[in-house]
Amino acid sequence: MSKTRLHELAEFGQSAWLDYIDRALIESGKLKKLIDQGLRGMTSNPSIFDQAISKSKDYDEKILHLKEKGRSTFEIYDELTVKDIKDACALFEPIFKETSRLDGYVSLEINPKLANDTQASIKEGKRLFEKVKYANCMIKVPATQAGYPVIEELIAHGINVNVTLIFSLDQYVETVKAYFKGLSRALDKKIDISQIRSVASVFVSRLDTSVDALLDEKVAQTTDASVKEQLQALKGKAAVANCRLIYEKFKELFSSKEFKDLFECKANSQRVLWGSTSTKNPEYSDIKYVTELIAKHTVNTIPEKTLLAFIDHGQVGAAFSEDAEGAQDIIEALKAEGIDIRKICLQLLQDGVVAFEKSFDSLIHSLETKAQQLCAK
Secondary structure: OOOOHHHHHHHHOEEEEEOOOOHHHHHOOHHHHHHHOOOOEEOOOHHHHHHHHHOOOOOHHHHHHHHHOOOOHHHHHHHHHHHHHHHHHHHHHHHHHHOOOOOOEEEEEOOHHHOOOHHHHHHHHHHHHHHHOOOOEEEEEEOOOOOHHHHHHHHHOOOOEEEEEEOOHHHHHHHHHHHHHHHHHHHHOOOOHHHOOEEEEEEOHHHHHHHHHHHHHHHHHOOOHHHHHHHHHOOOOHHHHHHHHHHHHHHHHOOOHHHHHHHOOOOOOOEEEEEOOOOOOOOOOOOHHHHOOOOOOEEEEEOHHHHHHHHHHOOOOOOOOOOHHHHHHHHHHHHHOOOOHHHHHHHHHHHHHHHHHHHHHHHHHHHHHHHHHHHHO
């Protein structure tokens, strides 16, 4: 197959992953085609599985079979999701081997109902990794106070971790600390840390959605044309500025003595992953959060529609400015208008945890209803 923009992206130093999974994608050969086009990994979450399982008939036969065997609704959910993850891992295994474990990962999230229970999350993360039984599986853990010890513990046991729901620079720093601690503990246990991989998933577009709404309110409240212009000029800037500051911190932390000591023991950097990169505002480019976030040693996990758009008309180049001062200027300009990015990020984190819980509840309810209907036929 001829080279695509995804191959060009990989040559530049960024890996494109797909932020979606379902049975049809795997069984139709569509996922294999995307891999041939340069796709290098995949992420899932409760919302994605809710959409995949609840809104299709692709899982009905398996649901009925498991229900007739007396499985609980959660056990059915567990079987369906793990099956998809395992089959995707198998398809990505050649990439995993070709890239010496850099790429080829498929991410599976710990039950979001356990988000505030550290010990239960640790137990569940270990169980899922063991159940999938593929070395190119990553377990997703939220970047919360209850989640940081989970990250450390799973890394310490040699389990790959995708740290999710990162919005703020503060969360990112805590995530890296947990990664370093986990690697140090793994070393103490004589685990080969060269085999451990992790990504730190920074959610992007939701920040612009929140900030832009506040800017629109302020525009509507003023009659001063110059003030309106200043406010409108800040729209669509917050998310990428936030990402630039996090990327600068990534370079700083992974150049530190603490990491150099781990690196000498063959530790890998924890790459930054840009997530939630579909464009929500129709006034912006449909690939805004792909083209503006192209940076070396990073991953972008992209929804299918956005991924296909980038393959069609994306441009690969150093569009991502590493101008940390310029990014900080944007954050300060927003602060001067009464828009506190840290406060917004905290709210987005809380909303994100709740949203995943709701998606999980919705999925379990849909599964229960569907199982009953199938058994009644």
